[in-house]
Amino acid sequence: MQPTQLPNDLAARRIDRPVPLRERVYQSMQELIITGHLAPGQHLVESELAEMLGVSRQPVREALQLLNSEGWVDLRPGYGAFVHAPTQAEADELLAVRALLETESARLAALNTDAAGVARLRELCRKGEAAQEAGDVEGMVEANAALHRCVTELSGNRVLLDFATQVDRRVRWYYTPVARQRGKHSWEEHSRMVDAIERKDAEAAATIMREHTERTRRSYLEQHQDSVATEPPAQVRTRRRPGTTAKR
Incomplete structure (x- = not known):
């Protein structure tokens, strides 16, 4: 069987596939983590990141999922995303x-x-x-x-x-x-x-x-x-149940 021969004008055409926005957000956030602009343990707020990067919250959310899967970010149910602190x-x-x-x-x-x-x-x-x-x-x-x-x-x-x-x-x-x-x-x-x-x-x-x-x-x-030895004890955050008030 003869291989398919495309006309030169068709073979020369290439589909331009821009990098998805979530990938660009992922790369930007990864670089901010590497350089220390986003510090280990820092709480990552979607709305703040979206405003900083000039994008909507959706690509930020998708980027956080990617970063979590690769160990750059920890997703904690009920609390949000935090920069991973390497052990x-x-x-x-x-x-x-x-x-x-x-x-x-x-x-x-x-x-x-x-x-x-x-x-x-x-x-x-x-x-x-x-x-x-x-x-x-x-x-x-x-x-x-x-x-x-x-x-x-x-x-x-x-x-x-x-x-x-x-x-x-x-x-x-x-x-x-x-x-x-x-x-x-x-x-x-x-x-x-x-x-x-x-x-x-x-x-x-x-x-x-x-x-x-x-x-x-x-x-x-x-x-x-040294940083672990001088770090103050972590404060435990508790979630308040709906309809309850804080004790005074």
């Missing part, structure tokens, strides 16, 4: 997996990267150092994510890149609270790793990356423990 175990597990993926990425990058790849890494280091000196936390987080992604791209392993991409956004979420704390030390470690990649020292690049990601993991867990 220590969640962060520890994800950052441990990240360390494994990126250690191998650095090792392979040292074996496969050319001068152009090293130049890309150097430029990202410069951007991160400039953001650090300016006290720009969002700039540091963005440059950090871009540099780690670049290392994985330069590894030449597309499967590794797929896995790293899956954890990238959540890693950014966990890195944001410690970006200022890690600050200068983090970018010094990045620079030493790029040096190892440039001289094609795969073992050194892997070791530096493993130690680098482990320091970030420890910083996050230490800060998480």
